């Protein structure tokens with residue numbers, strides 16, 4: 252019998268539980284933090300989120316990243332993680348060259364700024380094998396980036412999570428203000444106990460648009476950021492990856508040993524986003540609300556979804572490039588936010 256995936260939805264869903272946040276990050280790319288018409292609508296109830304989780308598991312989504320805003324500000328965040336941990340998802344994967352389908356507990360991730368973590372929450376994450384990602388946008392510039400002075404608090408949670416054997420990621424957005432302290436920031440996180448790195452280059456969007464001139468990295472800074480992070484990863488014997496894709500031609504001459512850098516946009520193919528009110532977006536950087544998740548079947552014919560799922564967005568300047576099969580010309584949503592269409596050049600190339 253030929254195995255078929257239960258739906259066309261990508262295997263990973265990013266669940267933005269809430270618009271609320273207690274930090275005021277100047278690099279925040281949440282579209283509701285920009286004054287560009289993306290309203291905060293009513294958030295889904297606990298029951299609605301539970302139903303979404305059940306449905307997505309049946310549709311073959313097997314990995315969920317709980318985020319926000321700040322996910323832990325939703326009073327039911329832990330209850331929803333607990334609910335998800337008791338579900339099984341229909342997972343289709345290739346094992347030894349064969350397509351295999353089985354029911355498995357979904358992989359669960361909690362992304363947080365760390366401000367409201369407690370020992371009890373860590374105990375729960377450890378018991379449920381939920382992976383933890385904490386944001387650390389600099390040490391000395393932490394306050395400048397977030398509005399609060401508690402980088403030490405984040406570092407201590409990495410230590411406490413390590414004691415409980417929780418898989419952790421330090422999530423660091425690199426800007427022109429914190430790039431000089433990147434070696435110190437990453438070293439401090441790894442010394443404190445962080446397991447791996449998820450690094451993002453600052454992309455224009457959300458509240459970050461107001462601070463773009465101060466924060467945006469130029470091409471040389473982006474290349475420097477990649478080599479610096481790779482160097483620290485080698486020394487710390489850790490792995491890491493860049494969460495925001497890079498034009499492949501900007502990597503020429505760089506030899507990265509431990510840092511994985513994506514050059515293909517995975518929006519609507521590797522993952523998708525369910526926002527606080529239940530509307531799907533192709534990526535967390537996207538300003539475009541598509542169908543409600545309860546109407547997921549019609550995503551298949553939604554023109555915006557199709558642009559991403561069928562990769563119809565390569566910039567004109569890239570169409571004669573011999574490497575276009577390995578590259579999507581950088582971040583397609585940053586191009587859209589900054590230059591008004593998904594097939595504009597990545598802002599780094601302008």
Ligand code: SF4
Nearest residue numbers: 498500569572578580
């Ligand atoms: S497709 Fe565009 S961005 Fe990618 S390597 Fe070619 S020219 Fe560079």
Ligand code: SF4
Nearest residue numbers: 516517518534582584
């Ligand atoms: S739009 Fe694509 S390239 Fe940009 S951050 Fe999202 S997944 Fe990455």
